Amino acid sequence: MVIIENIDINLEDTIECGQCFRYTKEKDNSYTIVIIDRVVNIKQVDDKLFVNSNDETNLKNIITNYLDLNTDYNELNISLLKSDIVLKKYIDSSIGLKMLRQDPFEMVVSYIISARNSVPSISKSVNSIASSYGKKVIFNNKKYYLFPKVKDLINIKSEELNKHKLGYRDKFILDAINKIYTKQVNLNTINNLTTEEALEYLKTIKGIGPKVSSCVLLFGYHRFDVYPIDTWVIKTIEEDFNQIDTSVKAITEFTKEKFGKNSGLAIQYMFHTSRNKEAKNGKNNVQQTTR
DNA sequence: CCCCAGGTCGTCA
DNA sequence: TGACGACATGGG
Numbered sequence: 493m494v495i496i497e498n499i500d501i502n503l504e505d506t507i508e509c510g511q512c513f514r515y516t517k518e519k520d521n522s523y524t525i526v527i528i529d530r531v532v533n534i535k536q537v538d539d540k541l542f543v544n545s546n547d548e549t550n551l552k553n554i555i556t557n558y559l560d561l562n563t564d565y566n567e568l569n570i571s572l573l574k575s576d577i578v579l580k581k582y583i584d585s586s587i588g589l590k591m592l593r594q595d596p597f598e599m600v601v602s603y604i605i606s607a608r609n610s611v612p613s614i615s616k617s618v619n620s621i622a623s624s625y626g627k628k629v630i631f632n633n634k635k636y637y638l639f640p641k642v643k644d645l646i647n648i649k650s651e652e653l654n655k656h657k658l659g660y661r662d663k664f665i666l667d668a669i670n671k672i673y674t675k676q677v678n679l680n681t682i683n684n685l686t687t688e689e690a691l692e693y694l695k696t697i698k699g700i701g702p703k704v705s706s707c708v709l710l711f712g713y714h715r716f717d718v719y720p721i722d723t724w725v726i727k728t729i730e731e732d733f734n735q736i737d738t739s740v741k742a743i744t745e746f747t748k749e750k751f752g753k754n755s756g757l758a759i760q761y762m763f764h765t766s767r768n769k770e771a772k773n774g775k776n777n778v779q780q781t782t783r
Numbered sequence: 784c785c786c787c788a789g790g791t792c793g794t795c796a
Numbered sequence: 797t798g799a800c801g802a803c804a805t806g807g808g
Contacts, residue, residue, distance in 0.1 A: 510789065607790040613806065614789080659804030664791085701791045722789040740790090763789070785808100792802085 494551045496541040499561055502588025503536040506559065509764040511592055511711050513602050513615040514622065514639070524631070526622070526638060527558055528595045531631040546631040560590045560714070568716075572758050576750050578732055582761040589764060591714060591757065596679045597672065598639040599712035604664050604699040606707070613657070620656040621645075645669045664699025671697050682709075687717050702740075706756065716756040719744045720763075728762045 507515050507523050515525040522535035522542075530547040532555065543555050556562060569583050598618075605617050618639075625644045626637035646669060653662040671677040677697055682690050687709060694705040706718035721740050729735050729743055737743075751758040 603789075604791095606788090608788060608803080609790090610788040610806075612788095616806095654804095657805065659806095660802090661791095661804080699791065703790055707789070720789070723787080724789070767789090787808090788806090790803105794800090794802105796799085 494543045494548065494555070496543065496552060496555060496561070497539065499536075499539055499541055499559075500565070500588060501536070501541070501559055501561065501590055503534060503541070503559075505586065505589045505764065506592065509586075509589055509760070510611055510767065511760070512594065513611075513618045524636075526629075526636055527554065528598075529638065530554075531629050531636045533632070544632075546629055558593055560593055563590070565590065568754055568757060572751065572754055575752060575758075579751075579758055579761070582758070582765045585765045585768065586761040589761065591716070591760065592711065593714055594711050595639060596682070596708065596712035597642060599708045600668055600672070600679070600694070600697070600700070601639075601665060603704045603707040603711075604668060604697075605658060605661055607661065607699065607701075607704060609659075609661075617656045617658055624656070642669060642673045646673045661699055664697070667698040668700070682713060687715050690715070691718070702744075710756040710760070717753045718756040719747050720756065720759055721747070722763070724763050724766045725759055728766045 503523065504521075507525065508517075512525070515523050517523055518533070520535065522533050524531060524533045530545050532543055532545040532551070534555070535542045541555070543551060545551050572579055572583060601621070602614065602618050606614050622637040622639050625640040625648070627640075629636045629638060648666075648669070650662050650666055653665060658665060668677075672679060677693065682693065685693060690709055690713070691702070691705045694700050694708055695702070700708070703720055703722060706720035709715040709718050710720060721743050726738055726740070726743060729746065730738050733746070735743065735746055747755045747759060
């Protein structure tokens with residue numbers, strides 16, 4: 493077991509805020525999460541994290557990186573607060589929320605599936621794909637599956653993909669697999685591109701538009717200068733910013749101007765706060781399974 | 784039977 | 797370019 497001390501994360505909010513689709517909440521309130529190459533169980537007690545894994549090699553660094561524990565969010569929040577005071581309530585209800593550093597390929601697949609879909613359904617599909625094509629890992633006497641690599645998916649036919657309840661998105665996933673496998677889209681070179689270029693580059697994959705492209709950059713590449721405008725964020729901005737034109741384009745311009753280089757973080761705070769509010773009203777029953 | 788979910792595509796002015 | 801309907805599936 494590895495113990496990480498003096499952390500300011502809110503693990504629950506970080507894991508459950510909709511950026512990550514492959515976790516299980518355990519009875520002791522710890523989280524079992526499938527990361528790139530291993531399964532980990534993380535339990536938070538005050539300012540400490542207790543971490544177990546099937547592979548403890550370099551575990552502390554892996555977790556510190558994945559949970560983004562070395563970034564100063566206090567500084568980011570102060571900077572956001574300067575841009576607009578209305579953000580205060582979103583920042584306050586998101587203290588300790590970190591932006592995970594996740595696998596880009598997994599983000600591409602997950603967020604293509606996310607279009608016009610619900611978080612529980614997205615989770616089910618992503619987990620279903622993993623359990624069919626990913627490497628099996630035994631941890632605490634249970635079976636888990638890593639998210640597959642591109643080469644593990646290259647020969648799949650669309651009828652077979654249908655088993656994972658992708659609906660009409662199956663052909664988009666196939667296009668993504670094909671383009672990434674053949675390096676028509678090289679996920680390893682995206683870090684060399686500006687955010688604007690990277691957004692356009694990812695959009696050459698079918699099923700990736702402005703929103704999905706932003707999410708891939710935000711969650712897979714830790715780029716905060718993106719504008720993932722979805723239905724929740726539109727509702728929030730409608731209610732709180734007196735924004736009359738609620739088209740995605742207008743709201744993108746609005747957030748771009750108001751929140752600047754950390755707009756992605758601000759939008760994630762709004763998304764989290766808005767969903768949390770509905771969850772408390774009993775409208776949002778998020779359930780998790782890992783198989 | 785309706786509406787909605789972390790939208791995007793193809794088509795047609 | 798910009799508007800607009802279609803789109804699989806599950807849940808309320």
